[in-house]
Amino acid sequence: MSGLDQIPVTIESSASCSARSRDFGNAPAVLNQIRDALERLVSSGEETCIDLNAMPFGPGDLERLTELLGTGEAEASVEALGPTRIRETGIPGVWLVDYLNAEGQRLTLHVEIATVPQILRPQPQDLACAIERLDARLTRLRDPAHSPLSS
Amino acid sequence: MANLKTPDKTLGEGLREIGLSRRGFLKFCAATASMMALPPNLVPAIAAALEQARRPSVIWLSFQECTGCTESLTRSHSPSVENLILDLVSLDYHHTLQAAAGEAAEEARLQAMEANRGQYLVIVDGSIPGPDANPGYSTVAGHSNYDILMETVEHAAAVIAVGTCAAFGGLPQAKPNPTGAMSVMDLVHDKPVINVSGCPPIPMVITGVLAHYLTFGRLPELDAYRRPMAFYGQSIHDRCYRRPFYDKGLFAESFDDAGAKLGWCLYRLGCKGPTTYNACATMRWNSGTSWPVESGHPCLGCSEPGFWDDAGFYEPVSVPIGVTSKTLIEGAAVGAVAGAGIAALARKAKKEAVANRQPVTIDELEQKL
Ligand code: SF4
Ligand code: SF4
Numbered sequence: 128m129s130g131l132d133q134i135p136v137t138i139e140s141s142a143s144c145s146a147r148s149r150d151f152g153n154a155p156a157v158l159n160q161i162r163d164a165l166e167r168l169v170s171s172g173e174e175t176c177i178d179l180n181a182m183p184f185g186p187g188d189l190e191r192l193t194e195l196l197g198t199g200e201a202e203a204s205v206e207a208l209g210p211t212r213i214r215e216t217g218i219p220g221v222w223l224v225d226y227l228n229a230e231g232q233r234l235t236l237h238v239e240i241a242t243v244p245q246i247l248r249p250q251p252q253d254l255a256c257a258i259e260r261l262d263a264r265l266t267r268l269r270d271p272a273h274s275p276l277s278s
Numbered sequence: 279m280a281n282l283k284t285p286d287k288t289l290g291e292g293l294r295e296i297g298l299s300r301r302g303f304l305k306f307c308a309a310t311a312s313m314m315a316l317p318p319n320l321v322p323a324i325a326a327a328l329e330q331a332r333r334p335s336v337i338w339l340s341f342q343e344c345t346g347c348t349e350s351l352t353r354s355h356s357p358s359v360e361n362l363i364l365d366l367v368s369l370d371y372h373h374t375l376q377a378a379a380g381e382a383a384e385e386a387r388l389q390a391m392e393a394n395r396g397q398y399l400v401i402v403d404g405s406i407p408g409p410d411a412n413p414g415y416s417t418v419a420g421h422s423n424y425d426i427l428m429e430t431v432e433h434a435a436a437v438i439a440v441g442t443c444a445a446f447g448g449l450p451q452a453k454p455n456p457t458g459a460m461s462v463m464d465l466v467h468d469k470p471v472i473n474v475s476g477c478p479p480i481p482m483v484i485t486g487v488l489a490h491y492l493t494f495g496r497l498p499e500l501d502a503y504r505r506p507m508a509f510y511g512q513s514i515h516d517r518c519y520r521r522p523f524y525d526k527g528l529f530a531e532s533f534d535d536a537g538a539k540l541g542w543c544l545y546r547l548g549c550k551g552p553t554t555y556n557a558c559a560t561m562r563w564n565s566g567t568s569w570p571v572e573s574g575h576p577c578l579g580c581s582e583p584g585f586w587d588d589a590g591f592y593e594p595v596s597v598p599i600g601v602t603s604k605t606l607i608e609g610a611a612v613g614a615v616a617g618a619g620i621a622a623l624a625r626k627a628k629k630e631a632v633a634n635r636q637p638v639t640i641d642e643l644e645q646k647l
Contacts, residue, residue: 149541151519151522151541152522153519175319176318176319176321177318178311178317180312180560180561180566181315181317181560182560183517183519183559183560184519185519185520185541185572186541186572188519205301205305207298207299207301207302207305208298208302208305208306226305226308226309232565232566233565233566234308234312235308235309235311235312237308245321246301246304246308250300250304252300253300
């Protein structure tokens with residue numbers, strides 16, 4: 128017989144291991160902040176971004192918040208300086224933008240309250256040279272050397 | 279990233295040259311804002327400023343230290359962004375990281391000082407045996423830490439004291455302070471000194487301060503201990519997720535009682551959160567995994583002056599909460615002024631020696647404290 132038998136074992140009550148993980152009650156405060164931002168988006172189009180990395184969350188708080196927000200229809204990812212995963216929550220206009228580095232570690236996590244998150248839109252400087260770039264391709268098309276008929 | 283090494287390029291140009299897209303740049307700015315503890319609505323302003331920023335020259339001096347601060351920085355959790363920040367400064371001298379050794383290394387320091395006169399940043403980790411101490415306790419290339427510090431800061435734009443040793447004396451200064459250890463601000467009075475305290479400091483805080491300088495071209499707003507307000511503006515206690523238990527008077531009494539298991543407040547187990555100012559509660563440690571209080575251990579107060587001598591790690595903070603920070607700061611101000619006076623006198627006596635810096639001699643080594 129090993130001495131292990133002498134160590135008393137207590138079984139925790141089912142209440143403490145219920146399906147919903149424990150949290151420290153910080154999610155509702157952020158939800159209210161999101162609500163205010165949503166009101167501004169609807170009334171004036173003003174966009175807001177909240178850095179969840181800067182929140183004094185305890186274990187379980189972030190999970191609780193994302194659970195409360197739910198999952199929407201749209202999902203996207205951007206490959207630049209590592210992946211960025213964008214997910215619409217169950218509340219239209221409220222997005223989770225998860226900035227990861229190349230190793231998949233989180234750089235920061237934003238809640239964006241906007242019609243389309245910033246990082247998905249073409250950047251203004253890029254847009255400025257968009258026509259030029261397309262024109263270059265058109266010119267190449269007109270060049271007989273590149274025309275499909277010439278081959 | 280050697281291809282960023284052209285000093286006359288702006289940061290934006292440099293980043294685009296290494297193939298970073300505009301979206302990548304936006305992401306870099308979002309991560310940098312988070313690192314500087316600034317709200318995300320400042321990202322466009324940060325992007326505009328970083329676009330135009332130029333790389334400053336940085337000289338890193340290591341004195342009486344354990345290299346924990348450098349470890350903290352180089353093992354930081356978001357290598358892509360923090361490396362970019364580090365690549366955006368020109369780290370011209372750092373004992374542990376530079377390839378050059380011996381005379382070539384010292385030559386690199388002198389060259390960087392000459393080429394960037396009045397504009398380079400000096401980062402110091404470790405405390406310094408004061409001008410009256412036996413210089414033999416800590417030397418670099420045969421020269422005392424004190425002489426090297428004074429020579430290097432003379433034409434610096436600012437000095438960043440990284441870690442509690444450089445900021446407040448730290449472990450080397452713990453009683454009975456055998457080496458006569460002093461902090462950077464005890465010794466440097468004619469340059470801006472920024473303290474990035476912590477044992478070690480959170481890596482994101484170190485890079486955050488550098489990023490701030492890069493972005494805004496000036497130093498961040500500081501508290502009474504010259505620590506950046508963005509990171510040290512609030513106490514651990516103010517941002518602690520266990521605070522609701524403190525407010526309700528629910529305390530763990532031992533490390534394994536029912537209260538500890540339920541995540542109650544660690545005040546009675548010696549938590550120094552109420553008197554400690556640092557960013558652990560929000561920035562966390564180890565890839566943002568957790569931080570001491572979240573792992574069930576009280577805060578030790580590692581970013582505060584007198585960290586080693588003030589109180590036992592497991593004794594509850596005895597001073598009434600709310601009064602502490604002010605009293606501490608006032609007390610420290612008096613101490614700092616007295617210290618400044620002593621250091622000024624000592625400095626005067628040493629001035630000639632510095633002007634003609636000489637290696638530590640056998641006689642000096644044999645001199646008693
Ligand atoms: S005393 Fe410590 S554990 Fe308790 S609330 Fe304050 S910081 Fe958190
Ligand atoms: S929790 Fe306290 S002792 Fe621990 S690293 Fe943060 S400030 Fe230092």
